Amino acid sequence: xxxxxxxxxxxxxxxxxxxxxxxxxxxxxxxxxxxxxxxxxxxxxxxxxxxxxxxxxxxxxxxxxxxxxxxxxxxxxxxxxxxxxxxxxxxxxxxxxxxxxxxxxxxxxxxxxxxxxxxxxxxxxxxxxxxxxxxxxxxxxxxxxxxxxxxxxxxxxxxxxxxxxxxxxxxxxxxxxxxxxxxxxxxxxxxxxxxxxxxxxxxxxxxxxxxxxxxxxxxxxxxxxxxxxxxxxxxxxxxxxxxxxxxxxxxxxxxxxxxxxxxxxxxxxxxxxxxxxxxxxxxxxxxxxxxxxxxxxxxxxxxxxxxxxxxxxxxxxxxxxxxxxxxxxxxxxxxxxxxxxxxxxxxxxxxxxxxxxxxxxxxxxxxxxxxxxxxxxxxxxxxxxxxxxxxxxxxxxxxxxxxxxxxxxxxxxxxxxxxxxxxxxxxxxxxxxxxxxxxxxxxxxxxxxxxxxxxxxxxxxxxxxxxxxxxxxxxxxxxxxxxxxxxxxxxxxxxx
Numbered sequence: 001x002x003x004x005x006x007x008x009x010x011x012x013x014x015x016x017x018x019x020x021x022x023x024x025x026x027x028x029x030x031x032x033x034x035x036x037x038x039x040x041x042x043x044x045x046x047x048x049x050x051x052x053x054x055x056x057x058x059x060x061x062x063x064x065x066x067x068x069x070x071x072x073x074x075x076x077x078x079x080x081x082x083x084x085x086x087x088x089x090x091x092x093x094x095x096x097x098x099x100x101x102x103x104x105x106x107x108x109x110x111x112x113x114x115x116x117x118x119x120x121x122x123x124x125x126x127x128x129x130x131x132x133x134x135x136x137x138x139x140x141x142x143x144x145x146x147x148x149x150x151x152x153x154x155x156x157x158x159x160x161x162x163x164x165x166x167x168x169x170x171x172x173x174x175x176x177x178x179x180x181x182x183x184x185x186x187x188x189x190x191x192x193x194x195x196x197x198x199x200x201x202x203x204x205x206x207x208x209x210x211x212x213x214x215x216x217x218x219x220x221x222x223x224x225x226x227x228x229x230x231x232x233x234x235x236x237x238x239x240x241x242x243x244x245x246x247x248x249x250x251x252x253x254x255x256x257x258x259x260x261x262x263x264x265x266x267x268x269x270x271x272x273x274x275x276x277x278x279x280x281x282x283x284x285x286x287x288x289x290x291x292x293x294x295x296x297x298x299x300x301x302x303x304x305x306x307x308x309x310x311x312x313x314x315x316x317x318x319x320x321x322x323x324x325x326x327x328x329x330x331x332x333x334x335x336x337x338x339x340x341x342x343x344x345x346x347x348x349x350x351x352x353x354x355x356x357x358x359x360x361x362x363x364x365x366x367x368x369x370x371x372x373x374x375x376x377x378x379x380x381x382x383x384x385x386x387x388x389x390x391x392x393x394x395x396x397x398x399x400x401x402x403x404x405x406x407x408x409x410x411x412x413x414x415x416x417x418x419x420x421x422x423x424x425x426x427x428x429x430x431x432x433x434x435x436x437x438x439x440x441x442x443x444x445x446x447x448x449x450x451x452x453x454x455x456x457x458x459x460x461x462x463x464x465x466x467x468x469x470x471x472x473x474x475x476x477x478x479x480x481x482x483x484x485x486x487x488x489x490x491x492x493x494x495x496x
Contacts, residue, residue, distance in 0.1 A: 049223055
């Protein structure tokens, strides 16, 4: 028995020495916080543009229906308008695979510049398309093409932005800095919906229908130019540059087959994380305005104003969640949000259905806080599931397939079940069901990456003083080594 213990101790000492030899002082990246913050702003700009478009299109859906589908009336016209909007979700996974694989080969920075230009160009084009009365059926066809370009570029935008920020920030601040990406989501949606509301108030319905509806789409051009300038002045992420140096002597790039075959588990785990995250996100931010108005007969203006106020309040909460994710672990924050939704979704919808302004507001805020717990942590957690050489591509596949299937369909599924059952609590049941699935996956299949290096990367620190501490415990710094070795062995067996 003693011999066995001695052997285990000897093996443990040997493993530590081996890992220490693998990790040298020069391998550790010292991140300039100012540069990291610049990366957050530049990447958040693209996410803000995506949701700016989402906000203006949602708020102008009825107007767009009249401009491009005048042969239809009433609800049918609105269906065609939203169908054109929803079509973008069909091409998001394709765009994600295309740009994701390019991002793992050519670099994050180059691809993020391309996707931003495409998004801005397509949004601008919508504002320039002549009406149906001017060019007939060509008008809705051009609208459809613009939406397809938006969807294709968005497929590579968000996953690339998450990857870039996660790889450009210190390990101990990855949560708070990555949460800035979701601040971009809220700012973009608030700005988009707010500018439509303001223009409608100033110009009136007739002028908005005649020409005013084009203004929000035309604003995309200067936003896109600002975003492009910021992104072109960024440095490539340190993790990607380090990987490229290691692969200088290799000729083989990771293929789509490699990702699907050798990274199946993180792909499936990531899809379930995105599943409940997007259901909560789209239910609270996209579906609730319609629920207040169409289902509960709450005043339309009052309902939209409440949602805007809630989103404003969410901005600091998202940052707080990111901050505490770095301190106590993003996994715990997400678990808390899921448990909160399981316990309080039903009471929240009781308050929302009361008709009392304050109760409606508090009901919405409860849901918003739990959504913020995901928004503050998911942008740092999701990239940590994958190794550097496949991170962009694998994350793009994971996020876009799951978001297209579950996120984009959430408002439709909820509305359909309400029409079948006449129950106003369908949204609560849907949130509870997705949270029950999520809590099991997060608890048993997710390893908390908070404060640790990303898979496949050496540590990234903010201060030189941290390097000595890391070198004293190389096992903790290279926690992903054994997992990477297993994957490499399987790949080598395949290609030998």
